Amino acid sequence: AQSVAQPEDQVNVAEGNPLTVKCTYSVSGNPYLFWYVQYPNRGLQFLLKYITGDNLVKGSYGFEAEFNKSQTSFHLKKPSALVSDSALYFCAVRPKGSGNTGKLIFGQGTTLQVKP
């Protein structure tokens, strides 16, 4: 079965420190990879995506993610965290190939808490 794993329910980091939110996936082929962020009582906002090309992808708000094909991972990173980054983060994959309609398979989400 196709799945996405975010092994940490919560990540705590001090403001100004680097942050990493982990994501691994189990999907056949080379899927498209995404990160979304959800602030309280809001819908999901797109952060970044990996389609092809350079393994390091840069996105909104200073976030970046590194695609590692051998480890089937797509960890989200930011060099210097802000308190305003505190939110719920979702990793998602979109399997490619015939019969795949573009639906996203989401991880369970990781709550990022940045403390001043």
Place this chain on the structure above:
Amino acid sequence: GAGVSQSPSNKVTEKGKDVELRCDPISGHTALYWYRQSLGQGLEFLIYFQGNSAPDKSGLPSDRFSAERTGGSVSTLTIQRTQQEDSAVYLCASSPVSGRSYNEQFFGPGTRLTVL
């Protein structure tokens, strides 16, 4: 431009009643998705519409759930004979099928459904 809108933002209903949830996608987006976000299940795909193609209903949890998309734009998700386990946030997303934002799904703020 305007984003994806959903109505109502909150819906409280009694067990056994039918509910209708509405989604207005971004103008020009031909792909439309419904997802459900609940505490125990995370984010689950429900149904996908693309132009005049037959919808992908593979994520609908039971035959009490149905959805339609009229005129290739507005979509309505209907839940008949609601049960308490239907309580969740229902998210709608739309996506272009070409251009720079191809593959990105733009989410609405969601409808929070509470079944008493």
